[in-house]
Amino acid sequence: MSRIGKLKIQIPQEVTLDVAKDNIVTVKGPKGELKQKIDPDIRIKIEDNILAVERPTEQKRHKALHGLYRSLLNNMIIGVSEGYTIQQELVGVGYKAEAKGQILELSLGYSHDIYIKLPDEVKVETKTERRSNPVITLTSADKQLIGQVAAKIRSFRPPEPYKGKGIKFVGEQLRKKAGKSASV
Secondary structure, three states, rough: OOOOOOOOEOOOOHHHHHEEEOOOEEEEEEEEEEEEOOOOOOEEEEEEEEEEEOOOOHOOOOOOHHHHHHHHHHHHHHHHHHOEEEEEEOOOOOOOOEOOOOOOEEEOOOOOOOOEEEOOOEEEEEEEOOOOOEEEEEEEOOOOHHHHHHHHHHOOOOOOOOOOOOEEEEOOOOOOOOOOOOOO
């Protein structure tokens, strides 16, 4: 039995879950609404605000889908009730970030600034204080989308291993390499 798939999911009071005939699960909550198409072989049972995901056989494919859809549904329920937040820090001299609505402007040491149009589901805030690195805060109900946006922002200037300059997640520990050693 899938260790993740067999775990039950507690549905909060403010969250409603609806399964349509064409296997599309809709989760609504205070932070928004998310939809996910489910494989027709996987069954979903809801009893007393507890969601259970079941598979028909012990085939390898069904075992894989069992844990996958349980995790996706759990992420959707957490997203519409609490939401997800990712913070990224710009480490480097002269690196700047500024949010103008859904457009994020980054100055990362290239000859031109980088402008990123973010999806409407992702909210962005930037904070720049004196004597500290600029911080980008992304919030959304969709865990997959916010992770993809954060990875795209990081890809413009990933942290390098010698000085640690670049875009890193807040709290991330970077393994620094020793520089070239001078011979005596």
